Amino acid sequence: MRLTKSFFERDVLEVAPDLLGKTLARRFDDGTKIKKVITEVEAYKGEEDLACHASHGKTERNKVMYETGGHVYVYFVYGMYWMLNIVTGKRDAPQAVLIRSLDGISGPGRVGKFLKLDKSFYREDVTKSNRIWLEDIPSLKKVRYKKSARVGVNYAGTWAKKNWRFILPS
Numbered sequence: 001m002r003l004t005k006s007f008f009e010r011d012v013l014e015v016a017p018d019l020l021g022k023t024l025a026r027r028f029d030d031g032t033k034i035k036k037v038i039t040e041v042e043a044y045k046g047e048e049d050l051a052c053h054a055s056h057g058k059t060e061r062n063k064v065m066y067e068t069g070g071h072v073y074v075y076f077v078y079g080m081y082w083m084l085n086i087v088t089g090k091r092d093a094p095q096a097v098l099i100r101s102l103d104g105i106s107g108p109g110r111v112g113k114f115l116k117l118d119k120s121f122y123r124e125d126v127t128k129s130n131r132i133w134l135e136d137i138p139s140l141k142k143v144r145y146k147k148s149a150r151v152g153v154n155y156a157g158t159w160a161k162k163n164w165r166f167i168l169p170s
Helices: 012-019 108-114 154-161
Strands: 023-027 033-045 072-077 081-087 095-102 132-135 146-148 165-167
Touching: 012 033, 012 095, 012 165, 081 108, 095 108
Parallel strands: none
Antiparallel strands: 023 033, 023 132, 033 095, 033 165, 072 081, 081 095, 146 165
């Protein structure tokens, strides 16, 4: 069952842990389809969060974060990786969840590479897309998870210490 707009139009700190155990589905150009369970995510919440791309206000790069939840925010890092984020919340309240790991694929750069992401995914609506979407597993109960500080955001001061990284135990 595909996740709906109402799932994503909630606060990022509710959506992020709720994405654990959900299935990310991807249909490639050749028609091949894969599904992988989301095992690790990080939450980024608004202009006040110094680790969030919206901390300097709305830019050409992050403007999708100011749209309604359910849109894809991809950005390119280190000249080689597309990072997959799903926008959450209401319009003009920038927040997103970084998909850090899928079952068998550890690290956000590897996730983007495995999914063959590129800039054409920017602003894709996962509630309507035929290329990328998220599904619930109806039989799955609420999952247990661990929390920790986010990775690679030491520049953000006290915001770096927020336990906004959510991980399914192995």
